[in-house]
Amino acid sequence: MRVHVVDHPLVSHKLTTLRDQGTDSPTFRRLVDELVTLLAYEATRDVRVEPTEVQTPVAPATGVRLVTPAPLVVPILRAGLGMLDGMVRLLPTAEVGFLGMARNEETLEAMTYAERLPADLSGRQCYVLDPMLATGGTLAAAIHFLVDRGADHITAICLLSAPEGVERVDQELSGLQVPVTLVTAAMDERLDDKGYIVPGLGDAGDRLYGLAH
Ligand SMILES: O=P(O)(O)OC[C@H]1O[C@H](OP(=O)(O)OP(=O)(O)O)[C@H](O)[C@@H]1O
Numbered sequence: 212m213r214v215h216v217v218d219h220p221l222v223s224h225k226l227t228t229l230r231d232q233g234t235d236s237p238t239f240r241r242l243v244d245e246l247v248t249l250l251a252y253e254a255t256r257d258v259r260v261e262p263t264e265v266q267t268p269v270a271p272a273t274g275v276r277l278v279t280p281a282p283l284v285v286p287i288l289r290a291g292l293g294m295l296d297g298m299v300r301l302l303p304t305a306e307v308g309f310l311g312m313a314r315n316e317e318t319l320e321a322m323t324y325a326e327r328l329p330a331d332l333s334g335r336q337c338y339v340l341d342p343m344l345a346t347g348g349t350l351a352a353a354i355h356f357l358v359d360r361g362a363d364h365i366t367a368i369c370l371l372s373a374p375e376g377v378e379r380v381d382q383e384l385s386g387l388q389v390p391v392t393l394v395t396a397a398m399d400e401r402l403d404d405k406g407y408i409v410p411g412l413g414d415a416g417d418r419l420y421g422l423a424h
Pocket residue numbers: 287288289290291312313314315319321341342343344345346347348349350376406414415416417423
């Protein structure tokens with residue numbers, strides 16, 4: 212997996228406030244939205260386009276437009292939902308598929324409780340949205356769903372990532388022929404014994420939407 216850590220002072224500034232335990236939910240949601248837009252700008256550098264002609268008021272001009280079908284954006288519920296609006300603001304013609312996944316807090320294994328993806332993703336570019344890449348179990352499972360449907364180009368946008376998780380995703384994808392890129396705002400230090408990212412930001416889903424249980 213190609214890993215791109217976005218090194219930009221605005222990203223670092225917003226991320227620092229996001230980490231702060233004193234940041235309230237409305238501010239947290241707004242920052243997630245702003246951050247995903249900045250990361251999406253980097254993540255869409257290789258979005259597929261094709262040449263097109265337009266007529267300006269002055270002369271013909273050659274430009275590009277997104278190929279059809281447009282990319283598929285897949286937020287991983289719950290926390291990934293907080294990244295959806297910011298992403299489709301940049302890619303308004305994108306289709307959206309959904310994966311509901313929750314990590315078992317004891318085993319740390321990801322369980323899929325909802326799946327609403329197009330049946331055939333042959334030749335599609337896909338963007339997976341999840342703020343947290345911790346043990347990597349959730350992202351690896353999500354990528355397998357997409358590749359099994361035929362996706363041939365996958366970019367994951369995660370606000371925070373842990374080195375252990377990146378290594379696991381790499382291992383679990385080692386046989387895949389599909390190019391996978393991770394775009395992230397920070398590679399944190401490590402995981403703690405409960406599988407939380409250190410220093411991280413706590414539970415992203417809870418900070419966006421309140422306690423799950
Ligand atoms: O890399 P992993 O160890 O698999 O952990 C990361 C997952 O954990 C969080 O979701 P969570 O299970 O808390 O669900 P939620 O979004 O409903 O809170 C997060 O949003 C990721 O999906």
